[in-house]
Amino acid sequence: MYSSISDGLMVAAVLGYMLAMIGYAVEYAFGRQGVVARIAARKPRAAKVLVAAGSGDEVTVPGDDSDDEPHRPIDAGRAAAIGRVALAVQTVAAAAHVACLVFRALAAHRVPWGNMYEYVLTACLIATIAWLVVAYRRPSVRHLGLFVSLVVAVLLCVDAAKLYATAGPLVPALNSYWLVIHVSAMTVASGIFLVGFVTVALYLIQERREAWLAEDRPLRFPLTLGDRLPASETLERLGFRIHALGFPIWTFGIMCGAIWAEHAWGRYWGWDPKETWSFIAWVVYAAYLHARATPSVRGRWSSWIAVLGWAVMLVNLFGVNLVVSGLHSYAGVG
Amino acid sequence: MSSDGSERPEDGAVLAEDRNGSAPVLEEAGREDENALSSRPDAGAARRVAGNGVVATARRWWRQLTSMRTALLLLFLLAVAAAPGSLLPQRNLNADKVDTYFAQHPTLAPAMDKIGLFDVYSSPWFAAIYLLLFVSLIGCLTPRIRVHLRALRRTPPDAPRSLRRLRVHTEYASDGSAGTAADAAYKALRARRFRAVRRRHDDGTVTVSAEKGFLRETGNLLFHFSLVALLVGVAVGSGYGWHGGRLILPGRDNAFCDTLQQYDEYSLGSRVSGGDLPPFCVTLDKFNATYQANGEPLTYSGDVTYSPDGGAGGRRYKLEVNHPLRVDGASVYLVGNGYAPVLKYTDRYGQSQTVTAPFLPSDSNFTSDGVAIFPDANVDPRTGKRNVDLQVAFQGLFFPTVAKQGGQGSTYPGLRDPAVLLFAYRGNTGTDAGIPHSVYSLDQSQIENKQLKQVGKNPKLLRPDTKCTAQSCWKLDDGTTVQFVGVTRWATIQVRHDPGERIVLIAGIALLLGLMGSLTIRRRRVWFRFTPDGSGTAVSAGGLARTEYAGFSTEFDRIVTAARGPARSDADRPPDGRDGADPGPSRGKD
Numbered sequence: 001m002y003s004s005i006s007d008g009l010m011v012a013a014v015l016g017y018m019l020a021m022i023g024y025a026v027e028y029a030f031g032r033q034g035v036v037a038r039i040a041a042r043k044p045r046a047a048k049v050l051v052a053a054g055s056g057d058e059v060t061v062p063g064d065d066s067d068d069e070p071h072r073p074i075d076a077g078r079a080a081a082i083g084r085v086a087l088a089v090q091t092v093a094a095a096a097h098v099a100c101l102v103f104r105a106l107a108a109h110r111v112p113w114g115n116m117y118e119y120v121l122t123a124c125l126i127a128t129i130a131w132l133v134v135a136y137r138r139p140s141v142r143h144l145g146l147f148v149s150l151v152v153a154v155l156l157c158v159d160a161a162k163l164y165a166t167a168g169p170l171v172p173a174l175n176s177y178w179l180v181i182h183v184s185a186m187t188v189a190s191g192i193f194l195v196g197f198v199t200v201a202l203y204l205i206q207e208r209r210e211a212w213l214a215e216d217r218p219l220r221f222p223l224t225l226g227d228r229l230p231a232s233e234t235l236e237r238l239g240f241r242i243h244a245l246g247f248p249i250w251t252f253g254i255m256c257g258a259i260w261a262e263h264a265w266g267r268y269w270g271w272d273p274k275e276t277w278s279f280i281a282w283v284v285y286a287a288y289l290h291a292r293a294t295p296s297v298r299g300r301w302s303s304w305i306a307v308l309g310w311a312v313m314l315v316n317l318f319g320v321n322l323v324v325s326g327l328h329s330y331a332g333v334g
Numbered sequence: 335m336s337s338d339g340s341e342r343p344e345d346g347a348v349l350a351e352d353r354n355g356s357a358p359v360l361e362e363a364g365r366e367d368e369n370a371l372s373s374r375p376d377a378g379a380a381r382r383v384a385g386n387g388v389v390a391t392a393r394r395w396w397r398q399l400t401s402m403r404t405a406l407l408l409l410f411l412l413a414v415a416a417a418p419g420s421l422l423p424q425r426n427l428n429a430d431k432v433d434t435y436f437a438q439h440p441t442l443a444p445a446m447d448k449i450g451l452f453d454v455y456s457s458p459w460f461a462a463i464y465l466l467l468f469v470s471l472i473g474c475l476t477p478r479i480r481v482h483l484r485a486l487r488r489t490p491p492d493a494p495r496s497l498r499r500l501r502v503h504t505e506y507a508s509d510g511s512a513g514t515a516a517d518a519a520y521k522a523l524r525a526r527r528f529r530a531v532r533r534r535h536d537d538g539t540v541t542v543s544a545e546k547g548f549l550r551e552t553g554n555l556l557f558h559f560s561l562v563a564l565l566v567g568v569a570v571g572s573g574y575g576w577h578g579g580r581l582i583l584p585g586r587d588n589a590f591c592d593t594l595q596q597y598d599e600y601s602l603g604s605r606v607s608g609g610d611l612p613p614f615c616v617t618l619d620k621f622n623a624t625y626q627a628n629g630e631p632l633t634y635s636g637d638v639t640y641s642p643d644g645g646a647g648g649r650r651y652k653l654e655v656n657h658p659l660r661v662d663g664a665s666v667y668l669v670g671n672g673y674a675p676v677l678k679y680t681d682r683y684g685q686s687q688t689v690t691a692p693f694l695p696s697d698s699n700f701t702s703d704g705v706a707i708f709p710d711a712n713v714d715p716r717t718g719k720r721n722v723d724l725q726v727a728f729q730g731l732f733f734p735t736v737a738k739q740g741g742q743g744s745t746y747p748g749l750r751d752p753a754v755l756l757f758a759y760r761g762n763t764g765t766d767a768g769i770p771h772s773v774y775s776l777d778q779s780q781i782e783n784k785q786l787k788q789v790g791k792n793p794k795l796l797r798p799d800t801k802c803t804a805q806s807c808w809k810l811d812d813g814t815t816v817q818f819v820g821v822t823r824w825a826t827i828q829v830r831h832d833p834g835e836r837i838v839l840i841a842g843i844a845l846l847l848g849l850m851g852s853l854t855i856r857r858r859r860v861w862f863r864f865t866p867d868g869s870g871t872a873v874s875a876g877g878l879a880r881t882e883y884a885g886f887s888t889e890f891d892r893i894v895t896a897a898r899g900p901a902r903s904d905a906d907r908p909p910d911g912r913d914g915a916d917p918g919p920s921r922g923k924d
Binding site: 172173175176178237240241244247248251252255258259260262263264265266267268269270271272273276277279280283284286287289290291293294296297312320324 | 402403405406409410412413416417419420421424426427454455568577631632633634654655656657658665667669828830832835838839842843845846849850853882884
């Protein structure tokens with residue numbers, strides 16, 4: 001009963017995210033600084049606006065100050081309205097997502113992260129919420145919701161298609177209050193790292209685009225995405241701040257996992273594949289934070305390290321759960 | 335943050351020193367380390383150490399090792415080196431899988447073993463990486479302790495000549511004298527827990543310098559040295575810790591006492607001997623398991639009786655997966671369970687023997703395999719002579735819920751329709767040879783050299799019964815019978831003592847606190863300069879965040895508002911109109 005409500009809400013949430021994605025795409029293309037507007041305004045001017053904004057002290061984004069643009073597209077206002085609608089739809093979808101997890105919890109009488117299906121579900125919700133917070137506080141980056149909703153929608157579709165497991169009670173090893181603490185910390189950190197990954201990936205695009213613009217080289221996809229992105233400097237700082245938020249949470253999650261492992265398996269650390277890959281992710285993200293503090297590698301290099309960190313996270317989530325067998329085999333798949 | 339010597343009367347000596355120091359402050363501002371998890375010397379600095387002598391070379395190497403680039407490289411090496419351990423079977427996790435790998439890759443495996451690929455985390459090259467990393471870390475951070483301690487003792491430097499050059503600055507006019515205005519600014523800064531200092535200059539100007547956020551570097555150092563402490567904890571654990579595991583059957587006769595002989599496998603730290611084990615005993619009274627309808631396990635628990643210090647009497651405890659038993663400084667964990675069929679063999683002399691043979695589960699529905707060996711079967715009661723060639727053994731599969739067709743496997747982990755499928759063997763089982771061999775399978779070499787022969791062609795499926803019936807008994811060709819009497823449950827327990835655990839835990843907490851400090855606290859400086867101007871005072875203020883800090887200008891505005899006093903806090907909309915002409919903070923004096 002609850003379980004089927006949860007499944008229905010899951011579908012609703014995915015559809016909502018897809019709808020929001022379309023809305024964001026419209027705003028992305030036709031909004032105030034959309035591709036259409038960019039082409040109308042010519043490239044060099046766009047570059048200047050972005051660079052000027054990037055030199056500000058605060059993390060600001062060029063946005064609503066484009067009144068003096070020579071060829072203001074007619075439908076820019078409407079595109080912005082569609083973007084607002086997309087944000088509203090995404091918010092509603094997130095609410096459905098929350099409800100989906102609540103019903104899942106009611107169906108199983110436990111926290112909704114007992115298997116991999118639920119874990120991905122929760123991580124995606126965290127990522128969406130993190131994004132919604134950013135989008136409401138900084139309307140000028142709203143159109144970037146395209147990327148977040150895209151990643152979340154794809155992950156949820158994979159989740160529903162490949163990882164679905166019926167709601168049920170926990171296996172004995174998971175039956176501990178540490179499940180609430182450890183897994184929620186890991187999920188929250190994963191969600192934050194996901195947003196961080198999107199940010200640094202966009203930074204890498206924008207950084208390359210700015211370099212090519214400076215050399216007057218013609219731009220091709222994916223560099224053309226940069227037309228609608230904040231300045232690279234802004235993205236880089238934002239990426240750092242997101243990772244700096246996620247890293248202590250990830251550390252905390254690993255530590256809680258170690259304490260739980262001591263209770264359940266009799267040792268706080270045993271190089272179980274999941275433990276190993278969490279450790280690798282920790283080391284890579286630590287390297288990112290250190291690289292960013294080093295002027296000679298800050299920027300492009302450090303951001304690639306963050307991308308690598310996310311790759312490790314994906315290996316940890318999919319590779320370790322589905323391919324390697326270990327003590328963390330709770331995926332409930334196959 | 336501790337209060338500092340801000341009340342120190344400022345004099346010429348300090349002034350001169352600080353004047354000299356004021357210019358570098360701005361230069362310093364240009365080169366900010368943005369997150370200061372660590373700001374190490376660049377690798378380039380290493381090359382700049384001049385000279386060819388041994389000392390110079392050593393210093394060069396040292397600079398190179400402690401440089402950030404080397405540290406990053408080592409971090410990457412550590413990440414890469416940790417990966418194969420999760421992809422290849424590891425001895426510390428599952429030695430059987432390593433043996434399987436050897437069997438599958440007979441040529442490659444020994445070579446891989448030689449470079450430690452099956453013991454990655456205790457291999458010398460893995461140790462080399464993390465030890466180098468820690469040396470690099472200590473080498474980089476130890477000097478920073480000194481620098482930080484000096485910074486903690488130092489009073490904030492005097493205001494730079496032109497505060498307007500700072501990115502965050504403002505100017506305003508004050509009615510009061512320079513001294514009173516400075517007091518207000520000083521109080522505002524102290525209220526915000528800045529370290530602040532007032533300086534009176536010869537030309538009548540007064541400056542207030544303030545600095546905050548030293549906990550950032552404190553946290554940074556705490557984080558890195560906690561890592562060292564954590565490693566020490568791990569080392570203590572491997573030196574003074576020990577652990578062992580064994581399978582335990584229910585019943586007083588099968589009680590387990592904490593001595594090395596009683597373990598199936600054990601591992602002692604390098605500084606522990608068998609005599610150091612605390613002498614407690616544990617008896618498994620009953621093992622309970624419940625399952626969902628779909629076969630997923632719900633609960634596992636073992637009712638145990640234990641006696642600390644090997645004493646008499648017993649205390650009861652419910653041992654569960656997340657609920658270890660702590661006794662005598664050691665912890666007892668429930669790590670596994672399975673079924674043990676009870677088989678009764680009646681030999682040709684009519685003598686019966688009963689064996690409870692733990693079978694090892696091979697799938698999640700507890701299809702289990704194992705052997706029951708009767709080495710003392712067919713001993714002639716008149717002569718008492720053993721005939722090793724008439725030993726009997728049964729190799730078999732146990733199904734807690736046998737599949738309808740029989741013999742295909744178990745369909746449910748609980749005991750719904752238990753059955754055992756037995757293959758009978760007669761002959762020399764090889765158990766008398768004294769060669770260690772798995773107790774869960776027959777000695778294949780004995781079968782190969784025809785010393786141990788299978789009885790009959792087909793196995794027999796038996797269902798449990800306390801009476802000998804057609805279902806539960808199997809009459810072999812020589813008239814002897816084997817009866818499947820019943821089934822009991824066993825548990826595997828792990829006993830562990832790790833004195834390093836507490837160190838690791840404390841280090842972990844300190845690590846997290848330090849990390850949060852180093853990532854969230856920002857070091858920043860604020861200066862005020864009060865210049866007498868007619869009856870009032872012209873005030874210039876500036877701030878500098880030494881690390882990336884988006885909210886700094888907001889904080890600065892609040893400080894300035896507070897420094898100007900309540901009457902001027904909202905100068906644009908004065909509550910009583912008395913100070914309506916006062917320029918707001920956004921309007922510069924000139």
